Amino acid sequence: MKKFFKILGIIVLLLIAFVTIYYFENNEKLPEGKQGKDADALAIKMFNAINHEAFDNTEVLKWSFRGEHFYRWYKQENIVHVSWDHYKVTLHTNEPAKSVVYIDGKNSDDPEIIKQAQAFFNNDSFWLVAPYKIFDSGTERSIVNYNGKDALLITYTSGGSTPGDSYLWILDENHYPTSFKMWTSIIPIGGVSATWSNWKNTKSGIKLPTKHKLSLFGMQLPMGDVKSENIKADSIAKEILKAIKHEAYRKTRFIEWSFGGRRHYKWNKEKHIVDVSWDTIRVNLQPNNIKKSTVFYNDKLQQISDSTIVKKANRFFNNDSFWLVAPHKLFESGIIRSVQKVDGKDALLVKYTTGGSTPGDSYLWLLDENNVPKSYKMYLKNGRMNGTPATWQDWITTESGTLLPTNHSFGKDRILSMGQVKAYN
Template sequence: MKTFLKILGVIILLIIGFVTVYYFINNEDVPKGKKGIEADGLAIKMFNAINHESFENTEVIEWSFRNVHFYKWYKQKNIVEVSWDENKVILNTKDTSKSEVFINNKKTENKEIVQKAFNFFNNDSFWLVAPYKIFDAGTERSIVNYQGKDALMVTYTSGGSTPGDSYLWILDENYFPTSYKMWTSIIPIGGVSATWSGWKNTEAGLKLPTKHTLSLFGMEIPMGNIKAYNEEANILANNILKAINHEAYQKTKVLEWSFAGRRSFKWNKEKHIVDVSWDSIRVNLYPQEIEKSMVFFNENQSEKADSIIVKKAWDIFNNDSFWLVAPHKLFDDGVLRNIEIVDEKQALRVTYTTGGTTPGDSYVWLLDENYVPKSYKMYLKNGRMNGTPATWEDWITTESGALLPTNHTFENGGKLSMGEVKGYN
């Protein structure tokens, strides 16, 4: 027994010695930074890199923390479903007294479990969305010179479960966060780092990390199957598609129309080949295989397709087809959907993050009582239009069954005709 106790004592001393040595080797003091306009400027650049606006507008976020705690966060409603073991809490983050507790699917009263769920959420959501919280109330920002580059120190002076914690964000050349160093009350060693990696582009447009690796013994934190989406906006968008018979549009093989009487189109939608005609020029355009495109002058094919003319045809098609079929493109890749309230009614903001000629443009669709678009407000990335309205009117049901507009009217009274619109199979 004495021999065992001696061996145990030696082991304990070795562990204490190892921890002490590890602490003095790895512990770092909190670096001092410079507060002020420059620090806030760096933080704004970080915000822009991670698309903070999409985070603000996101309705629902789902994730898990180390495959132990599971979350469905109704962000705009301040409600989170928190699940672990046999427990499920419908957590009201603004007023925890309104939260509901279920144990083995049976509703019960348990304040301790509510508090535990609240603490889990504060910790586990931070590992998911911390980059979006750098301007939260109770935060201080400063610039720190880290390895010869500017890094952003964020200190939480209040809020959450552990106020007083500080995080030094390490940014890449595009101001995107790649890791941070931590000085927190729950980790006794200062300066422990964690990667922010495996970033995922979500349906709602924001980027979220799928995992972290800590410098402390290489510990990994998986964030599970991350989702972020706008549930109510998707419902509204689907109502629009149903109203304009999008199913028939998808099956439509050919569309024909013109644009202000200046240009005309025949789009073989099934093969995605378009005849674009203006003046004496016709381009047989292959939008997805541009090198196959052919140019005709007075219906005589040019031996070599002029790349400038082909590019012009491509730009014309992108612009002019949008005025015909934009309501049918609400779920295209790279499209973000958000609810807006205009004149006390739901409207749908659609932002195109990729594709087309001018990615970044957004449009707020105003609808009639049947969800058919009656107008939109245009917000162009280049700043030329900031809420400029245009009607979508004189809708027709084509031979194929799809609904398409034939006219538009602008704020200044100008008209845009789509000519004789046809859709058939």
């Protein structure tokens, strides 16, 4: 027995020695940063890189933490469903007293379970969305020179479960976060790092991490099957498609229109080939195989198509067809849909992240009582329009059965006519 305790004592001493050596070799002091204009400017660059606007508009997030805690967060309502072991809590994050507890499916009024759910949520949601919280109330931002580059130090002076914690965000050349170093009350060693690199693109337009790896003994923190979506926005978009007879549009083979009387179009939508004409020029445009496009001057085919003219025709088509069929394109790839309130009513904000001639543009659709678009406000990436309104009016039911607008107005009595609009099969 004495030999056993002697061996145990040696093991304990070795463990203490190892921990002590590890602590002094790995513990880092909290770096000193400089608060102020430069720190906030760096934070804004990071905020823009991660598309914080899409996060602000996100409706629902789903994830798990280490396969132990499971979440469905209705962010706009400040309600999150938390489950672990045999507990389920409908947590009202702003009003915990409203929360509902279930143990093995039976209702309970145990306040300690609510506190536990709140603590789990505070910790586990931080590992999901921490980059989007750098401007939360109770945060201080400082700029730090780390390995010769600017890094962003965030200190949480209030809020959450552990106020006083600090995180040093390491950014890439595009100001996108790749990792952070932590100085927290629950980890005794300062400067422990965690990766933020295993990102996943989600439906609401934000990226979320699928796992983290810590420098502390190589620990892994899996986040499960992370998802985000805008259920309400998608529902509004579907109502718009129903109102404008999108199913008939989808089956429409041919569309004809003009743009302000300056350009004229005959679009074989089925084959996606379009005749674009203006002045004395006509282009048989093939957007999916642009090199096959042909150019006519005064109805005479050019043996070698002028690539500049073809590109110009393609730009015209992208712009001018948008003014005709944009509401029918709400579910195309590269589009983020979210809801905004305008005069107390739901409006649909549509942002184009890819495709077309100007990715990054946004349009806020306002609807009539039948969910037909009556106008939108334009927010262009180039800054030329910031909330500029334009009507979508004089809709007609075409021969193919779909609805298309024939006029728009904007500015002071400015009318943009779509000419004699036709859609047929």
